[in-house]
Amino acid sequence: MVSSIQEELILSNKKSWDEVAPRFFGRTALPTYGPFAPLENDLNLFGEVSKLNVLDVGCGSGHSLEYMASRGVSELWGIDLSETQLEAAQKLLKTHEAILRLFQGPMEQDPGLPNNYFDIVYSIYAIGWTVDLKKTLQNIYNYLKPGGLFIFSWEHPLHNRIKYERDSFVVKKSYHEEGLHQCEAWNIPAMMNQIKLSTYINELIQTGFQIERVVEEVVIPEQAELENPMRWYSVEKATFIPPTFIIKSSKPQK
Numbered sequence: 001m002v003s004s005i006q007e008e009l010i011l012s013n014k015k016s017w018d019e020v021a022p023r024f025f026g027r028t029a030l031p032t033y034g035p036f037a038p039l040e041n042d043l044n045l046f047g048e049v050s051k052l053n054v055l056d057v058g059c060g061s062g063h064s065l066e067y068m069a070s071r072g073v074s075e076l077w078g079i080d081l082s083e084t085q086l087e088a089a090q091k092l093l094k095t096h097e098a099i100l101r102l103f104q105g106p107m108e109q110d111p112g113l114p115n116n117y118f119d120i121v122y123s124i125y126a127i128g129w130t131v132d133l134k135k136t137l138q139n140i141y142n143y144l145k146p147g148g149l150f151i152f153s154w155e156h157p158l159h160n161r162i163k164y165e166r167d168s169f170v171v172k173k174s175y176h177e178e179g180l181h182q183c184e185a186w187n188i189p190a191m192m193n194q195i196k197l198s199t200y201i202n203e204l205i206q207t208g209f210q211i212e213r214v215v216e217e218v219v220i221p222e223q224a225e226l227e228n229p230m231r232w233y234s235v236e237k238a239t240f241i242p243p244t245f246i247i248k249s250s251k252p253q254k
């Protein structure tokens with residue numbers, strides 16, 4: 001159960017996501033993990049996925065699920081807060097209807113998904129929207145089979161702490177400060193969770209996960225031109241700090 005304050009925040013985020021969903025159609029999806037991150041084609045964190053059951057947490061418009069379908073998974077499951085996103089995902093994945101199960105709801109609450117069922121749970125650029133990391137990780141742990149993988153990506157928690165001002169990058173906010181905050185880039189209510197890398201790692205360990213790999217590498221495309229360094233994601237900034245991080249973890253065999 002989430003608290004009534006958390007419920008209010010989730011409802012407000014849902015309203016906002018329903019509104020902005022069309023702008024995010026296929027924006028961040030596998031094989032892309034996030035801005036300037038190496039691709040899954042190069043990292044191969046998932047390994048062989050054919051005939052596996054996968055669950056996408058914060059599946060959005062369904063483009064990562066489409067990628068999983070192209071790699072021959074057995075069952076495609078997704079959960080997302082936004083009805084508008086899920087309508088888009090349902091349309092995108094209509095040829096895979098027979099193996100598709102989509103659920104509307106917050107990742108912090110189990111909508112009745114099977115426990116010990118999934119070979120892989122993953123989340124691409126969605127986890128930082130959780131209003132309760134502990135509950136979210138506990139749900140994911142329960143959904144996974146022993147030996148299953150949980151792989152997720154999100155914006156690196158240093159990225160929004162540093163801004164470009166008068167020819168330099170400067171630290172504008174403390175890295176130590178964590179918690180819910182209004183998403184700076186949006187002008188409608190949208191509460192995101194600022195969580196340090198060590199907190200993600202420690203919460204995963206406390207939930208029972210084993211950390212397999214943490215990725216902070218940055219890939220700058222060869223033809224990339226220097227652009228406006230004030231942009232939220234810029235080549236200049238990516239040369240100093242990783243815009244994206246990825247964590248691969250597993251639920252140990254009993």
Ligand SMILES: C[S@@+](CC[C@H](N)C(=O)[O-])C[C@H]1O[C@@H](n2cnc3c(N)ncnc32)[C@H](O)[C@@H]1O
Binds near residue numbers: 130
């Ligand atoms: C950037 S999109 C993710 C893109 C998606 N992973 C893909 O592969 O196309 C972030 C998603 O998180 C969803 N979201 C936000 N808060 C959520 C929550 N508390 N529980 C579940 N989904 C949430 C949003 O509705 C949105 O679809």
